[in-house]
Amino acid sequence: MNQPLSAPPRFASPDAKKIEPAGFGIRFLANIIDGIILGVMTLPISLVFGRFQNKAHPSIKLTILSNLILLILAGFYYAYFYSKKGASPGKSMLNLRVVDFNTGTNPSFQTAFIRDTIGKLLSAVVLMGGYVIVLFRSDKRAMHDLISDTQVIRLK
Amino acid sequence: MTKNTSHQNSNALTQDAYAGVKVQIQPATVLRRALAYCIDLGFAGVLCYIMMFVAFILISGMIGFAAVEKGKDFSLPKYVTEKIMHPAAGDWLVLIVLLGMLLLLLLVNHGYFIWHEFKKGTTPGKRFMGLKVISLDGGKLTLKQCIGREALRYIDCTLFIPGILTIMLTEKKQRLGDLFAGTIVVYSRALENEIHYLYLSRENFLLIESQVSVGYYSEEDEVKCMHFAYQYLGRKIQFDQATLEKWENFADALVTANDDFSLDPQDKFLFVAELFRQKSIARKPA
Incomplete structure (x- = not known):
């Protein structure tokens, strides 16, 4: 009907919301925040395990068991937040999102769970090499990102 | 002209959408509130830790300077650590330092919750989980209500069983602190969905x-x-x-x-x- 005289107003100007891969430093910071929150949430379990542990001669079995349980709980924490909200509390505070590398949607629960248990374990096993490669890749993906086919991005 | 009207219409629509969200009141469940509380506790804990660290350095420095002026010879932090490690040695200064630190800890821990709830209506943890606190009459919280909620946190959240039971059993899902202060914790969907x-x-x-x-x-x-x-x-x-x-x-x-x-x-x-x-x-x- 009424042709506008000038170009129609843009709702999302190209510069308004830039998406770019998140770097090493900011992801490290987000992980510290998440670590604090997870530490508080798993404190009762840690205390129980500490109660059973022999302080003078700590048993290796109990150490492995307790770490495994804490790792799985952390996996559930991350998987819930990544699949439901696209970011854990720490990441959300710094405007980071975890997305599927192909479609840009939130990763599924299983993908996020594998990313943060098996993936992070494998990244950490050789001198944190899986984390360090973030510094050298142009798409800033760590090894756990490559394994689960995700990417961490930063909204601006 | 047409452009102008369409713009005004669009504004009204977004406001309607937000008003529709705001009117909707739905009490929050136990698990979501517990998660929000864990997140808040983490942040409050870090704040406490930083404040204690700063206070410890300041106080040990002050005591050291006082000691140097009096002409006694001992290293600055060593005095404080030794006295605090062995309070039986007996020094009124140690008691004051300990009391002051305890007071600071309580101040930061409770101040975090009171300040956020009074100023913003949510705490960072609640905000992330998409929750907010409102008064039963629909308005913002008064300072009295915030302090009332905060005081009963010892019973509700530290002993945790009374809190969980009252949230599950009351109709509006209030914990004892909520019942005392006349407040209610509800979903704020706008905040929750912003993230996607x-x-x-x-x-x-x-x-x-x-x-x-x-x-x-x-x-x-x-x-x-x-x-x-x-x-x-x-x-x-x-x-x-x-x-x-x-x-x-x-x-x-x-x-x-x-x-x-x-x-x-x-x-x-x-x-x-x-x-x-x-x-x-x-x-x-x-």
Whole structure:
């Protein structure tokens, strides 16, 4: 009907919301925040395990068991937040999102769970090499990102 | 002229959408509140830790300077640590330092919750979990209510059983502190949903969605479009002109804007990409 005289107003100007891969430093910071929150949430379990542990001669079995349980709980924490909200509390505070590398949607629960248990374990096993490669890749993906086919991005 | 009116209309619509969200009141469940509390406790704990650290350094420094002026010879932090490690040695100064630190700890721990609830209506943890605290009469909290809630946190959250039981058993899902202060913790959906939007902001998405009609599309198109959108917008991969035009035409054919609402073709493409993303997120099983 009424042709506008000038170009129609843009709702999302190209510069308004830039998406770019998140770097090493900011992801490290987000992980510290998440670590604090997870530490508080798993404190009762840690205390129980500490109660059973022999302080003078700590048993290796109990150490492995307790770490495994804490790792799985952390996996559930991350998987819930990544699949439901696209970011854990720490990441959300710094405007980071975890997305599927192909479609840009939130990763599924299983993908996020594998990313943060098996993936992070494998990244950490050789001198944190899986984390360090973030510094050298142009798409800033760590090894756990490559394994689960995700990417961490930063909204601006 | 027409442009102006359409702009005013759009403003009203977004406000209506937000008003509709604000009116909706739904009490929050136990698990969500517990998660929010854990997040808050983490932040309050870190604040306490930093304050204690600073206070410890300041106090040990002050005591050291006082000692040097009196002409005694001992190292600065060693004095404090030794006295605090062995309070039986007996020194009124140690007692004051300990009491002061305890007071500071309580101040930071409770101040965090009181300040956030009084000033903003939520705490960072609650905000992240999409919750807010409102008074039963619908308004903001008064300082008295905040302090009342905070005082009963010892019974509700530290012993945790009374809190969980009262949230589960009362009709409005209030804990003892809520019952005492006359407050209620509810979902604030606007906050909760803000987090999802990637290509467009929530406001713009809702506005465009209310002003356009979307045609038919197959599931295959949807997946392919999402795939292309993330490669193009997220990873900034260069595509040939034919592919770009193909998807812009796809979006153009799919979306038809209302009469007095003009929409840029690029915005149409962003809207379609975001629409498909939202659908795929909503379809995912919880």
